[in-house]
Amino acid sequence: MIGIDIIAVRRFIKLAQGDFPHWKKFFTHEEWEYAFNRPNPSASLAGLYAAKEALMKAAGGDLVGRFDRISVAHQKDGTPRACIDGETSKHFYISISHTDETAVAVAARYA
Numbered sequence: 001m002i003g004i005d006i007i008a009v010r011r012f013i014k015l016a017q018g019d020f021p022h023w024k025k026f027f028t029h030e031e032w033e034y035a036f037n038r039p040n041p042s043a044s045l046a047g048l049y050a051a052k053e054a055l056m057k058a059a060g061g062d063l064v065g066r067f068d069r070i071s072v073a074h075q076k077d078g079t080p081r082a083c084i085d086g087e088t089s090k091h092f093y094i095s096i097s098h099t100d101e102t103a104v105a106v107a108a109r110y111a
Helices: 017-023 030-035 041-059
Strands: 002-007 070-075 080-084 092-098 102-109
Touching: 002 041, 017 030, 030 041, 030 070, 041 070, 041 080, 041 092, 041 102, 080 092
Parallel strands: none
Antiparallel strands: 002 102, 070 080, 092 102
């Protein structure tokens, strides 16, 4: 299965680092910190959100709508990795890209 999501970065433009309590339904603390340590936190948050949506679409079933079960971690080289229930999943490949205006993510599920 393949999932894709695209989102406008402007939806995240006014977020401040201290807003995490309101957004913890959608992001882990690690994802939030990762985004706010990047040059463009809004684009990074949009990319993470798009990746989670793409993962839900690729996974289907009981992961749909479950932001609490899905997270995105990054390897030392910056490669994103899907985590399900806190464990790195070996069944998904994800790619995230963004401009200042738009973020897009693709997730592929494989056996």
